Structure formats: C-alpha cells, structure tokens
Amino acid sequence: xxxxxxxxxxxxxxxxxxxxxxxxxxxxxxxxxxxxxxxxxxxxxxxxxxxxxxxxxxxxxxxxxxxxxxxxxxxxxxxxxxxxxxxxxxxxxxxxxxxxxxxxxxxxxxxxxxxxxxxxxxxxxxxxxxxxxxxxxxxxxxxxxxxxxxxxxxxxxxxxxxxxx
Amino acid sequence: xxxxxxxxxxxxxxxxxxxxxxxxxxxxxxxxxxxxxxxxxxxxxxxxxxxxxxxxxxxxxxxxxxxxxxxxxxxxxxxxxxxxxxxxxxxxxxxxxxxxxxxxxxxxxxxxxxxxxxxxxxxxxxxxxxxxxxxxxxxxxxxxxxxxxxxxxxxxxxxxxxxxxxxxxxxxxxxxxxxxxxxxxxxxxxxxxxxxxxxxx
Numbered sequence: 001x002x003x004x005x006x007x008x009x010x011x012x013x014x015x016x017x018x019x020x021x022x023x024x025x026x027x028x029x030x031x032x033x034x035x036x037x038x039x040x041x042x043x044x045x046x047x048x049x050x051x052x053x054x055x056x057x058x059x060x061x062x063x064x065x066x067x068x069x070x071x072x073x074x075x076x077x078x079x080x081x082x083x084x085x086x087x088x089x090x091x092x093x094x095x096x097x098x099x100x101x102x103x104x105x106x107x108x109x110x111x112x113x114x115x116x117x118x119x120x121x122x123x124x125x126x127x128x129x130x131x132x133x134x135x136x137x138x139x140x141x142x143x144x145x146x147x148x149x150x151x152x153x154x155x156x157x158x159x160x161x162x163x164x165x
Numbered sequence: 166x167x168x169x170x171x172x173x174x175x176x177x178x179x180x181x182x183x184x185x186x187x188x189x190x191x192x193x194x195x196x197x198x199x200x201x202x203x204x205x206x207x208x209x210x211x212x213x214x215x216x217x218x219x220x221x222x223x224x225x226x227x228x229x230x231x232x233x234x235x236x237x238x239x240x241x242x243x244x245x246x247x248x249x250x251x252x253x254x255x256x257x258x259x260x261x262x263x264x265x266x267x268x269x270x271x272x273x274x275x276x277x278x279x280x281x282x283x284x285x286x287x288x289x290x291x292x293x294x295x296x297x298x299x300x301x302x303x304x305x306x307x308x309x310x311x312x313x314x315x316x317x318x319x320x321x322x323x324x325x326x327x328x329x330x331x332x333x334x335x336x337x338x339x340x341x342x343x344x345x346x347x348x349x350x351x352x353x354x355x356x357x358x359x360x361x362x363x364x365x366x
Contacts, residue, residue, distance in 0.1 A: 042344040045357040059359040075275035084234035104260040
C-alpha cells in the first residue's frame with residue numbers, strides 16, 4: 001500500500017495514474033496542526049490526542065510500503081498544507097533516540113521500513129531545489145528509510161504529464 | 166523597532182520563548198516588541214505592530230527537519246505584507262546537533278529574501294529541548310551583536326551543549342520515562358504499536 005500526502009486539487013490528483021493501492025490525505029483532509037504536546041510519546045504512545053482526520057496518518061504509515069509526498073515548493077521546503085500532514089506523523093516515531101549517520105534521530109516504533117518518494121512542483125532556482133533535496137534526504141535518515149526518490153517539476157501539468165508517461 | 170517572534174505552537178513554556186528571553190537581555194536600550202504566533206490566526210493588532218518592525222527575529226522549534234506547519238502557514242499569510250529590513254532566525258532542535266536545523270534555517274532565509282529582506286543570521290540550537298534547564302547558549306550573544314549592529318553573517322551558526330551526546334540522550338530518555346510514569350504508564354507502554362486488526366486503534 002502507498003500512503004500519499006499531497007496538496008493537489010481533486011482534478012489533478014484524479015488524473016495521476018496511481019498504480020498501487022493507495023490511501024491519500026490532501027487538501028480535503030480536515031486536520032489540525034501538530035502542537036508538539038508530546039502526548040503521543042508519553043500519554044497515549046503512538047496515538048495523537050487530536051481525533052480528527054489526521055489521527056490515522058501515522059497508523060497508515062506503519063502499514064505502507066511507500067510514502068509518496070507530492071508538494072508545491074515553498075521556499076525550498078514543502079507547502080504548509082503538506083507539512084501539516086507530515087507533522088502529524090509524529091506518533092509514528094518513538095521518543096527514544098538512535099544514532100544514524102553520526103547524528104541523533106528517533107528510534108523506530110515499527111520494525112518495517114517504507115520507501116520515500118518526493119514529487120516537488122513549482123518553479124524554483126537551483127539553490128531552492130538543492131535545499132528541498134537536502135530536506136528530503138534528511139527526512140529519509142530521520143525515518144530510517146533507504147535513499148529516497150526525488151523528482152522536480154516546473155508545474156502541476158508537467159508533473160501529471162511526466163508521471164503519466 | 167525589533168520584533169521578537171515566538172513561532173512555537175505551544176501557548177506557554179516553549180523553549181523558543183526561553184531562547185528569546187536570553188536574547189532580549191542583550192538588546193537593552195532598543196525598542197523591543199514580543200509576539201507569539203502559536204496559532205494560524207494573526208490578529209489585526211499583531212499584524213499592525215509586526216509591519217512596523219525593521220528587524221525581526223523568529224524563534225521556532227524544528228519539526229520533522231523543517232518549519233512547524235502552523236508557522237509555515239503564517240509565513241505564507243505574511244508574504245508581501247511584512248517589509249522588514251533584516252530577518253534573523255533561531256531554530257531549536259530536540260536532537261543534540263544544532264546543525265540539524267540547517268534546512269529549516271534555509272527555508273526561513275529564502276522566505277526573508279523573497280520579502281526583499283536581508284537574512285542577518287541563523288542559529289541552530291542543539292539539545293534545544295532542554296533550553297529552560299540549561300545555561301544560555303554562547304551563540305545567543307553573537308546573534309544579539311548581529312541584531313544590534315544590523316550586520317549579516319555569512320553562515321548559519323550551530324550550537325551544541327557543553328556535555329557529551331550520550332549524557333543528553335540518557336537524560337532526555339529518563340525525562341520521557343518520568344513523564345510517562347506521571348501519566349500512569351509503565352516504560353514498556355512507550356513502545357505501543359498500531360495493530361490493524363484491533364478495533365480500538
């Protein structure tokens with residue numbers, strides 16, 4: 001199963017040929033932002049205190065073979081909408097630490113790993129793309145997943161065309 | 166006027182606020198206004214005051230290697246409205262290494278430059294989760310100097326505490342167990358896993 005976190009409108013999303021079984025969270029998902037309360041670590045471990053449509057995201061991630069992030073570039077990072085979906089993955093992580101790539105990261109809560117795919121769209125210069133690439137690689141280390149797939153597209157139409165090929 | 170903006174989603178007791186308290190002590194004699202952007206909504210009064218700021222220092226926690234989403238949303242809402250001359254950033258990391266803040270600082274720098282502001286300096290504070298219990302990071306004074314002198318530094322400045330990483334790891338993990346016990350949990354409860362067959366996820 002693929003877990004897709006995206007900020008595409010319904011029409012663009014439905015045009016894309018998603019080959020695998022997938023569950024998607026996007027602009028229609030009604031969810032609050034992560035408030036960093038850490039209840040998902042020390043009060044109800046693995047579960048968010050917010051029982052909105054974002055509650056299930058970390059649970060779906062624990063079952064996913066791929067996490068596909070489709071986002072408009074926002075100053076070298078993900079859009080605020082997609083970041084809201086990503087931040088709600090916090091219960092997926094364990095509060096304890098592990099050292100990876102010589103840096104401190106979170107220990108895994110779940111033994112299985114998934115593959116990360118990033119599809120960034122929007123016009124941006126090389127420095128901004130470099131930053132987005134760096135962020136994507138850092139996220140992969142944080143999630144303890146293999147080298148991620150990272151793609152850049154000038155706009156949504158290019159993304160739809162390229163993925164449909 | 167210098168605006169010190171706390172970008173943590175926490176209402177009270179944020180480490181981002183503690184770091185701004187440290188900074189403010191070094192800015193005596195300047196007109197300082199403190200702001201809290203802990204929600205999605207920026208009131209018209211806050212917006213009015215913020216637009217007067219010629220220098221803005223944003224202090225925020227690192228969330229999944231980047232900006233917290235409510236903060237990114239606020240930056241989006243403020244695009245084209247704020248016209249500061251200079252922007253500075255403090256990003257505190259729960260991890261030991263301050264350098265893990267580099268992507269979040271980079272995003273803030275791109276945002277500042279898109280507002281035609283100069284990005285003055287960015288601090289990445291390691292072990293930021295312990296800011297309220299630890300001494301003031303030495304680099305705060307460096308940032309204060311840059312703010313006072315309207316000076317831009319070339320690079321981001323990273324800080325990690327003056328004790329070994331294993332000690333931070335052990336102390337932080339003990340802290341999680343302590344909080345779990347306060348909530349009536351046993352240490353092994355921290356390992357809870359989602360079971361798709363369970364009726365009560």
